Amino acid sequence: GQQVMQIPQYQHVQEGEDFTTYCNSSTTLSNIQWYKQRPGGHPVFLIQLVKSGEVKKQKRLTFQFGEAKKNSSLHITATQTTDVGTYFCAGFGGGSNYKLTFGKGTLLTVNP
Amino acid sequence: DGGITQSPKYLFRKEGQNVTLSCEQNLNHDAMYWYRQDPGQGLRLIYYSQIVNDFQKGDIAEGYSVSREKKESFPLTVTSAQKNPTAFYLCASSQAGGPSYIQYFGAGTRLSVL
Numbered sequence: 001g002q003q004v005m006q007i008p009q010y011q012h013v014q015e016g017e018d019f020t021t022y023c024n025s026s027t028t029l030s031n032i033q034w035y036k037q038r039p040g041g042h043p044v045f046l047i048q049l050v051k052s053g054e055v056k057k058q059k060r061l062t063f064q065f066g067e068a069k070k071n072s073s074l075h076i077t078a079t080q081t082t083d084v085g086t087y088f089c090a091g092f093g094g095g096s097n098y099k100l101t102f103g104k105g106t107l108l109t110v111n112p
Numbered sequence: 113d114g115g116i117t118q119s120p121k122y123l124f125r126k127e128g129q130n131v132t133l134s135c136e137q138n139l140n141h142d143a144m145y146w147y148r149q150d151p152g153q154g155l156r157l158i159y160y161s162q163i164v165n166d167f168q169k170g171d172i173a174e175g176y177s178v179s180r181e182k183k184e185s186f187p188l189t190v191t192s193a194q195k196n197p198t199a200f201y202l203c204a205s206s207q208a209g210g211p212s213y214i215q216y217f218g219a220g221t222r223l224s225v226l
Contacts, residue, residue, distance in 0.1 A: 001171075042202060042220050043217050045215065099168075103154060
């Protein structure tokens with residue numbers, strides 16, 4: 001079945017440093033979604049990427065979808081303490097299979 | 113106030129006991145999902161449903177059961193056959209159709225074994 005690998009599992013940074021997490025799918029995806037889960041909270045949808053090579057920005061966050069639609073990345077510029085949490089990617093294979101496959105997530109901690 | 117409501121927030125299970133976790137949504141979404149979250153394991157799909165009276169097994173369905181008698185409700189029963197039930201359980205819903213299936217999550221239920 002479809003698998004989504006996400007690295008790194010943990011990342012600790014000093015406030016102001018950049019952060020990147022990467023996802024790789026075993027199969028071509030229809031779209032990829034990114035979620036953020038704050039400590040003690042539940043995942044919240046951040047963004048969806050659909051097109052090959054797509055790049056989207058949300059303030060300090062930059063999301064990319066690979067040309068082959070099998071990999072994606074999330075880059076945070078100049079991290080802040082409010083960025084703390086676990087970032088998940090989730091791949092949607094498309095067709096009649098309406099479930100997402102989540103990566104294991106990257107836990108980001110930020111030292112003020 | 114639209115959203116997904118999970119209850120209870122905390123639940124304790126005794127040995128050999130079945131427990132049921134509630135999930136209700138008023139977003140008029142067709143699809144609903146149950147995930148289990150363990151530290152370092154991400155989100156693992158237990159069951160999912162696209163329409164009333166129909167549901168599919170996810171990756172870790174053993175020891176769990178569900179029903180979908182109403183569009184708004186998708187309760188999960190953790191049976192005594194689930195030998196390691198301690199985890200954080202998340203319910204989600206999404207609008208079926210189109211390219212998305214963006215998931216909206218409830219606040220979760222933390223289940224522990226006494």
